[in-house]
Amino acid sequence: MIMEDDDLKNIWHEYDRRIEEAKLLNLQSWALNFRWFQDSRIQKARSKLGAAVRFKLFAVLLGVVWIFFLGVLVYGNQLKNLYFTISLGMIILFNVIAIVVYIKHIILIRKIDYSESITDTQKRLANLQLSTFWISRILWLQMPFYCTWFWNSSLIDFSSLRFWLITFPITLFFILLTIYLYRNINIRNIDKWWVKRLMMSGPEYKSLVEAKKFVAEIDEFKKDLLLNKEFQNM
Amino acid sequence: MGTQQAGENFLKLIQDNKGIIVRICNSYCAKKNDREDLAQEITIQLWKAGDHYDPNQKFSTWMYRVALNVAISFYRKTKTAISPMPLDEGCHELEDKSEAADETDGNINLLQRFINELGELDRALMILFLEEKTYAEMAEILGISETNVATKISRTKKKIKQKFSELNK
Numbered sequence: 529m530i531m532e533d534d535d536l537k538n539i540w541h542e543y544d545r546r547i548e549e550a551k552l553l554n555l556q557s558w559a560l561n562f563r564w565f566q567d568s569r570i571q572k573a574r575s576k577l578g579a580a581v582r583f584k585l586f587a588v589l590l591g592v593v594w595i596f597f598l599g600v601l602v603y604g605n606q607l608k609n610l611y612f613t614i615s616l617g618m619i620i621l622f623n624v625i626a627i628v629v630y631i632k633h634i635i636l637i638r639k640i641d642y643s644e645s646i647t648d649t650q651k652r653l654a655n656l657q658l659s660t661f662w663i664s665r666i667l668w669l670q671m672p673f674y675c676t677w678f679w680n681s682s683l684i685d686f687s688s689l690r691f692w693l694i695t696f697p698i699t700l701f702f703i704l705l706t707i708y709l710y711r712n713i714n715i716r717n718i719d720k721w722w723v724k725r726l727m728m729s730g731p732e733y734k735s736l737v738e739a740k741k742f743v744a745e746i747d748e749f750k751k752d753l754l755l756n757k758e759f760q761n762m
Numbered sequence: 763m764g765t766q767q768a769g770e771n772f773l774k775l776i777q778d779n780k781g782i783i784v785r786i787c788n789s790y791c792a793k794k795n796d797r798e799d800l801a802q803e804i805t806i807q808l809w810k811a812g813d814h815y816d817p818n819q820k821f822s823t824w825m826y827r828v829a830l831n832v833a834i835s836f837y838r839k840t841k842t843a844i845s846p847m848p849l850d851e852g853c854h855e856l857e858d859k860s861e862a863a864d865e866t867d868g869n870i871n872l873l874q875r876f877i878n879e880l881g882e883l884d885r886a887l888m889i890l891f892l893e894e895k896t897y898a899e900m901a902e903i904l905g906i907s908e909t910n911v912a913t914k915i916s917r918t919k920k921k922i923k924q925k926f927s928e929l930n931k
Contacts (some may be wrong), residue, residue, distance in 0.1 A: 534890065544781065642811050648905050750910070
């Protein structure tokens with residue numbers, strides 16, 4: 529049997545009729561009930577709405593506590609040790625940047641407008657998911673400063689072998705590693721095993737991979753017209 | 763009056779177009795519980811997006827945009843969070859309700875299965891086509907040009923028709 533457009537539409541309408549008859553999804557009971565609706569809104573706001581928002585809020589809160597703790601240490605040091613102050617200052621700076629980005633994400637998630645076109649909204653959502661990479665890169669930048677906070681002038685000036693053979697090479701290694709990670713943790717390398725290990729494995733990583741695929745799919749979906757034009761010009 | 767009346771009017775509009783929600787939920791969720799969750803999520807998002815609704819715009823077009831956006835997001839979330847659902851669970855449920863296992867039943871199941879096999883965006887496009895939306899409306903909902911809609915529709919239809927004819931050989 530050869531299907532025509534009308535046959536497909538007829539099947540769809542018949543399916544529609546059956547759904548209506550079978551009442552697979554009964555909206556009658558709640559869709560018209562304003563009170564249910566208001567209650568449900570509150571309930572949803574508490575539970576499902578913010579799985580992503582909740583995680584980011586938690587990260588912000590944790591970050592604020594960490595920054596406060598580091599700030600107290602810096603204040604207590606009173607610039608007695610410049611290495612300590614600069615190291616902690618830089619760690620605070622990268623954490624502040626990450627917090628600002630997280631807050632920006634929370635605002636963007638709350639501002640998502642589902643009444644915009646499907647390709648635009650979905651691409652925005654997928655890109656928002658992918659921006660986790662950016663935060664991860666920023667946070668890796670603080671790594672070398674965890675190797676320098678205990679430095680002081682006497683350690684560098686007088687302790688010869690221990691500093692130059694152990695402390696300094698380790699710090700140098702972490703500086704080089706940080707530069708490498710900063711340059712290479714990006715969407716292009718998402719499929720590499722070490723990115724998977726460093727970033728996160730499990731559902732969150734899987735959703736990032738899916739988001740990357742989906743962005744490519746959306747681009748492909750929108751691009752077809754250009755291909756068509758090329759085809760027409762041939 | 764005020765807010766409550768406006769709210770009830772808005773929900774009345776949703777109720778008048780509830781078929782859209784039902785069909786989209788059935789195309790993006792195989793399990794009954796998921797369908798109900800999605801239907802609630804769509805209604806809530808419709809309400810939230812209500813401020814952006816321009817009354818000069820066709821309500822159903824606006825509603826399709828919101829409902830499909832929510833359905834695709836929901837589908838993507840559940841797809842990555844849990845293992846894939848059986849494609850024909852919804853169809854079996856439908857089949858159980860109707861007694862006659864005639865050719866139409868078979869075709870409905872097949873069409874639903876073939877739609878489920880499409881990617882999220884092609885699926886939205888196919889639903890809009892079957893809902894007899896114009897190319898202009900489809901373009902507006904999806905955010906692509908009408909020419910692109912035409913190309914994609916013809917490709918997707920061809921794919922589905924081909925699957926039907928392969929099975930009927």
